[in-house]
Amino acid sequence: MxxxxxxxxxxxxxxxxxxxxxxxxxxxxxxxxxxxxPKQLFQKFLDDGDIDPEIPYSCLLCAHCTRVCPQQLKLDEAFYSMRKDLIKNSRKRPLKSLRGVYFHQRFSYCSLFTTVNKGHGKATSKEEK
Ligand code: SF4
Ligand code: SF4
Structure with a gap:
């Protein structure tokens, strides 16, 4: 990867x-x-050039670590960037459990399941009252 x-x-x-x-x-x-x-975790990532997708997907991206870190290190930013790479560069979805999200995104925008209220043109004089 x-x-x-x-x-x-x-x-x-x-x-x-x-x-x-x-x-x-x-x-x-x-x-x-x-x-x-975190140093050990990210060192292993750099040494291996890879990471179990479960790891970046398990971070809640809450940024609490940055708030308490004397160095203000942004672990969430690094995990989020890994997630983006995994989606962009993997041939298959990085986690099986993401299947629900994938189908939701796909079918939410499908015309078959989407209705668009185009309105009824100009309001009639009755509706205007
Ligand atoms: S953002 Fe930081 S504190 Fe929050 S889950 Fe991820 S590593 Fe933990
Ligand atoms: S708080 Fe910051 S410096 Fe301390 S272990 Fe966590 S990431 Fe490293």
């Missing part, structure tokens, strides 16, 4: 600036489940 330069740059910034202070960890069950520190 090919990740964009932008995503790699975001990951590199986290690796270079995360001091592993641990302040972002206690309030984030997602980070606790997937890593010992």
């Amino acid at each position: 090919k990740f964009s330069r932008h995503t790699k740059a975001l990951a590199k910034n986290i690796v270079e600036n995360c001091t592993e202070c641990g302040r972002c960890m206690p309030d984030c069950p997602f980070l606790q489940a997937y890593c010992k520190s």
Whole structure:
């Protein structure tokens, strides 16, 4: 899977600036489940050039980590960028559980299921009263 330069740059910034202070960890069950520190997680991503799609899709993008991080590191931005790459560059959908979202998007815009109220032209004098 090919990740964009932008995503790699975001990951590199986290690796270079995360001091592993641990302040972002206690309030984030997602980070606790997937890593010992964001630095380690993003270093592994850069070393492997790949990541289990479940990881970026498990981040809630709540930005709480940025608020408590002394370095103001934007983990959510990096995970969101990974998601965009996964959608753009994967031949298949990155997660099976996204199938519902895919069908919703597809059929919500399908003319078969979409009605457009074109109105009835000019209001009649009766309606104007
Ligand atoms: S943005 Fe993601 S990594 Fe940061 S606190 Fe929220 S769930 Fe955790
Ligand atoms: S709060 Fe910031 S510097 Fe500390 S471990 Fe988390 S990402 Fe790294």
